[in-house]
Amino acid sequence: MQDALFDLPATPPEQAVIARFQLGGEDLGEPDQWSLVFEAERSIEATVAAAGVGEVDGNEFGGGEVVIFAYGPDADALYRVMEPGLRALPFRPAHVVLRYGEPDDDVMSKRIVL
Template structure:
């Protein structure tokens, strides 16, 4: 579990259904996971969490990627090239400047 003083960066991608969609092309997801973990480690920016698959508010399939670190901007800077290169859309990234469960923390939403 992340330290309460850490910031959180959460990326969300809508996944296409069907055999040609990103939802079933796990090789792409694993490649993105490796790129993100490596970029974050190289930058010394924080820690990458295991990707999660689920459904968004509208019931569409989505991929959620989370990372924790002491500086959300630095963490996003390390992650941004890999996040932008992943083809699934729509996609967004939430930079949360505080612990994940802190409702008073400042946030910034970036559309990819």
């Protein structure tokens, strides 16, 4: 006999906030741009940890852009906490993708222009 009415996954699917910023200069951007990204990332990471909404998982430089990755159980809550720090970065064009589940072809997502 089952104790639950529904078969729910043991852990909820991980959701994501993926922020992309266009950099100037060469493929990896310029050192002063890296400093701004690292400073903003540390600040966002502390804010996310304090709010208990997930974790900032790092960044990736290449192709003339930087991507910042964060994961948690609720992409909307995670983005609300991250938004001020992301908008403070001066690099444009920029956008954020909120992914509502594991990375699949059919997972729901939302794109927000910064």
